[in-house]
Amino acid sequence: MAARDGTVGKALDVLDRVAAYGRPVRFSELLAEGRYPKATLYRLLQVLTSQGLLSHDPDTGQYGLGMRLVRLAHAAWATASLAPVARPHVDALAARTGQVVHLAQLDGGQVLYVDKVSPRAGVEMFSASGRIGPAYCTGVGKAMLAFLPPREAEAVLAQQSFHAFTPATLDAAALGADLERIRAEGVAWDREEHEPGIVCVAAPILSRGGRVLGAVSVTSALGRDGLDGLAGHGEDVRRTARAIGEDAQAWRFPERAEMRIAERG
Amino acid sequence: MAARDGTVGKALDVLDRVAAYGRPVRFSELLAEGRYPKATLYRLLQVLTSQGLLSHDPDTGQYGLGMRLVRLAHAAWATASLAPVARPHVDALAARTGQVVHLAQLDGGQVLYVDKVSPRAGVEMFSASGRIGPAYCTGVGKAMLAFLPPREAEAVLAQQSFHAFTPATLDAAALGADLERIRAEGVAWDREEHEPGIVCVAAPILSRGGRVLGAVSVTSALGRDGLDGLAGHGEDVRRTARAIGEDAQAWRFPERAEMRIAERG
DNA sequence: CTTACGGTTCCATTTTACGAAACTTGGTTT
DNA sequence: AAACCAAGTTTCGTAAAATGGAACCGTAAG
Missing domain, CATH: 1.10.10.10 (Winged helix-like DNA-binding domain superfamily/Winged helix DNA-binding domain)
Incomplete structure (x- = not known):
């Protein structure tokens, strides 16, 4: 710091x-x-x-x-975050599932939410974009952690507080096992680990080379839909994350090998 | 610069x-x-x-x-912008008028939009918060300019480009007259001065001491509602601006009530 | 009038930033 | 392969800045 x-x-x-x-x-x-x-x-x-x-x-x-910060951040959000590229996918996912969808990226060992869509109220704004959360006990956080290269993962894990927000919050050891499972399964579950009554399913957004770009999640309140309801969305979240990753690749790095030859200046 | x-x-x-x-x-x-x-x-x-x-x-x-910028800007937006305080008023205004409502503040001689609500799509997000626009040819910009202390107004005016976006865009001289009118009337009109076919009515948000905090506006596309339709909203916009100003005062300077009155002039 | 406190300015000293030039790296031309 | 080139990185003596202790100012309380 x-x-x-x-x-x-x-x-x-x-x-x-x-x-x-x-x-x-x-x-x-x-x-x-x-x-x-x-x-x-x-x-x-x-x-x-x-x-x-x-x-x-x-x-x-x-x-x-x-207010200059707000101006700069707008530019940052628009050019460097996943939000603009991911928007259509995130919207569609929210519509299909009827649940709140979050888009997040990693920033200094913490989860940074860059977009949020709720199916009723539509797109939410700044008050959601820019908020931060813990990495070790949120769906998006764990999804990203699981696919970080070992060296970076270690560095990020070292920064986690492992504060037990709820009885279900994982400790460092349990998290390690969960990350293993997440790598195998491709999706991360948050079963009330951060907030009581709130569950979610998340998937990492990866670049073609396997670099972690961010994560998407579908969130639900227990009782209304339950964890079983979310279970059915796991595959949808994973597909959405993959689609966002591909779009991001196309948008940010519009071709690699061949373009170089033509590009002279 | x-x-x-x-x-x-x-x-x-x-x-x-x-x-x-x-x-x-x-x-x-x-x-x-x-x-x-x-x-x-x-x-x-x-x-x-x-x-x-x-x-x-x-x-x-x-x-x-x-992404650190996004994190900082969230804090800036939440603590220093008018948006959180103004949100309920802005929402209500959008619902009453059925038109797009903007909330803006001044930043370095330019208009900085800090919030935007459209009655259909609901609150819009980051892509609107943080955007900037010219001060001399937008409703919110002129509303704020008109109530700036002379010294500051002069400084801001000196920074304006006076580029003629449309045939209706005012030049420096015409703007001076318009500002006079705005001070008298309490509301500012933008009659296609920035974008063809787009009109709006705006009012400044003032602190109790008369300092300019920001501005609100109702925007409409010509043809659908026309300038006449907007004219009916002028008083509503002014009342909304006043209400926001009072809330901001209460929120940001909770205990300063009696000091301010003495401090007039 | 005196004291205390939050904030601002001064200025000799130290630290930091500066930037021309040398160097490294990776790819292209001869 | 050797020479070349452009982009990016590092070096190092010098120039410029940031530093911070102390003095100063304005206001409010004793």
């Missing part, structure tokens, strides 16, 4: 700290963390504010996150 | 440039812009990548925007 990347790293660290508060924050609160001396912190905040990554309310003297 | 804020400023400038491509970009493409020498650009990209603001695909050697 505290990667020392010179001045830029410090500035982004401060940005993260402000974000972590989840509310506007005063200079003195940040100073009280003791991370940076007064003058240094002051200048970092000045720069971040002047750059629009933070906003400063002169009346209250509080710093909040700046 | 880019203020020279030391190393951090440069890094963010590079980030913006990558974002501007709207696609993954090679080191050499950025280098060819001639903005930074090789080694400097290289190190800036290294830092941004290691920080997760950019992602680097080792296969293709291309840089794209990183």
Whole structure:
């Protein structure tokens, strides 16, 4: 977390700290963390504010996150996330199953939701895109973990808290066994491991070369549909994930070997 | 355009440039812009990548925007934008008018859309939140410009391109007169100034102290509803904007009630 | 008037970033 | 195969910056 990347790293660290508060924050609160001396912190905040990554309310003297982040993130979401490519598939899956569908990617050992569609309310927005969740106890998280190359998987696993959200939450050992099963089966199940009464089935989205790009899941509340109802969707989720992977490949890397020859500049 | 804020400023400038491509970009493409020498650009990209603001695909050697931006923006949107507070009002307005409703804020002289609701499709997502538009020829933009303090208004106006998107687009002089009218009337009209066939009515969202927080608008396609149809919604939009402003005040500055009144002028 | 506190500015010192040039890598031409 | 070239990476002396302790300012309380 505290990667020392010179001045830029410090500035982004401060940005993260402000974000972590989840509310506007005063200079003195940040100073009280003791991370940076007064003058240094002051200048970092000045720069971040002047750059629009933070906003400063002169009346209250509080710093909040700046709207430039929203602008940048829109570009990030539109060009680098799976969401735009996956949208039609995700929509169709939600329609077929009549359940909430999530699209997620990995970001720093955590699950980052990049899209969410519920069959009733239609596409949900920003409030869902950008949310993060644990990797070790969600369907999408486990689906991605299972297909990570061993070295990376190890690194990500080392970052997990293994906090027991529910009685069904797996510990590190049980997770290992589950990941094995997921690799064999191609789909991951979350049986109330993160939230009581919530179950889901997820599948990893892989590139042609087998790299993990993300994951899709179908979520259901126990009782309405039950785990049995979801079981029938497993194959559908897997097919959808595969289709998204192929589209992503075509969209992001529009041909490889042959194109190179023609491409001169 | 880019203020020279030391190393951090440069890094963010590079980030913006990558974002501007709207696609993954090679080191050499950025280098060819001639903005930074090789080694400097290289190190800036290294830092941004290691920080997760950019992602680097080792296969293709291309840089794209990183998912950390999406995570940060979610926090920004949820804590610093008007969207969460305004959501119920915006929803209700869309339901009453049966038209598309936009919520926007100012960001660096441009209009930044932070939410959008269409009565049919329901809430739209990220693809709308984060999009930017011109301030001088959109309803929301003009509504905000009109109520900016003179000094700031001048600064923002100086940044406008006044490109004539349509025959109805106002020039600088006509805009000045329109802003006067908007201040008197409390609502702004966009009569096909930005897109042919698209009209809208907007109102500014003000804090109790009169500071511009954002704007709401109702948009319609000419022919279906016409400008006359929209005219009937003007008062509704204004009331909605006022309600949002009050909620925002209560939410962001819970205890500041009496201070603000004294602070007028 | 005095003290205390949050925030801002100064400036000598240290650290960091800079960038021309050298080098490495992988693919293409002679 | 050797020479070549372009893209990307590393080096290193120098130049520029960030740093942070201390002084300063404005406001609110004692």
